[in-house]
Amino acid sequence: MQMITYIGYDFKVSPVNPGNEILIAELGDVGFESFVETEDGLLAYINKEEWRENILDAIYILNSEEFEISYTFQDIEQVNWNEEWEKNFEAIEVDGRCTVRAPFHKEPKTTYDIVIEPKMSFGTGHHETTHMMIQHLLQMEMSGKKTLDMGCGTAVLAILAEMRGAKSVDAIDIDNWCYLNSIENVERNNCKSISVFEGDASLLADKSYDVIIANINRNILLRDIPIYVKSLSEGGTLLLSGFYKEDLEQIKERCSEFSLKFDENLEKNHWVAAKFLF
Structure with a gap:
């Protein structure tokens, strides 16, 4: 396996939320x-x-008066990221119905068994937002639904949508x-029913979906x-x-401007996953 040398930064951020996200x-x-x-x-x-010496010069939040941020950095020599990931990644189970695991984990007894190797991609199911989106999909009727997974990360949500019966899924x-x-x-x-694309929301021109999943961040969602x-x-x-x-509330207001009706939301550790109906 390829061994890569990285530089690691340890940032201390106050307040952590939403400082980390930005x-x-x-x-x-x-x-x-x-x-x-x-x-x-x-x-x-x-x-x-x-890496370059002035790489942080363009990071606006470091100079913002709204946050206190300090950091140190050092060389991380010859890290085998696959081994590090395997040591730290544990399988997760959602509502007793869906398991997200790596290839080296034992096969579970849940109805939906999703096998992924996220490497450096977002979307293992460990993060609260992905976990809640899985919960939403487990509660919904997906049979025959044309579905979009926007900001798909590892495509874990697209994969679950197909497993739940979606007839075709785009992952972007x-x-x-x-x-x-x-x-x-x-x-x-x-x-067999998932198509993966590299790009942004501009790819959606002239496309139509019954279910759209967007697990991204507030500013991109509002836009x-x-x-x-x-x-x-x-x-x-x-x-x-x-x-x-x-x-x-800001997300609700934006959705209401375009005739979307708020249905419900899930909450986990201050993160939210909301459902809207058109």
Whole structure:
């Protein structure tokens, strides 16, 4: 296996929420590849070949008066990321019905068994937002529904949608690593009805879906809700997550502008996954 040298940053962030979310977004834009949220901040990693001395100069949040952020960094020599991931990744079970696991975990007894290798992609089911989106999909009638997984990450939600009976599923992510990882995971789970695309909401022109899943972040959701509505069939369902409880009212207001009716939401550790009907 290829051994890669990384530089690791240890950020102390106050307040952690939404500081971590903003910091992850900004660091991702300058080349950081992997993130681990901690109790008091964030660990962030970048390939040493991509690192430069002034790499943090463009990170706006570091100079914001709204947050207190300090950091240290060091070389992380010869890390085998696959081995590190295997040591730390545990299978998860959602509502006794769905398991998300790696290939090296034992086969579970749950109805839905999703096997993924997330590598550096987001969407293992461990994060609260992915976990709640899985819960929503387990509660919904998916048979015959044309479905979109926007910001698919590992494609775990697209895979579950097909397992639940969706007749065709599009999985889209703007990140190339997520795009490639999603293709791998779709093949690994023998999915036949999922098409994976690299890009953003501009790919939705002239497309129509019965269910749209968007687990991204608040700002992108607020921007793209009008695009989702144009692609949502009458009587369709929009599932939104990637934001905090205090952002729910703003999301509701934005959705109501486009005739979306709030149905319900799930909450886990201040994160929210909301369901809207069209």
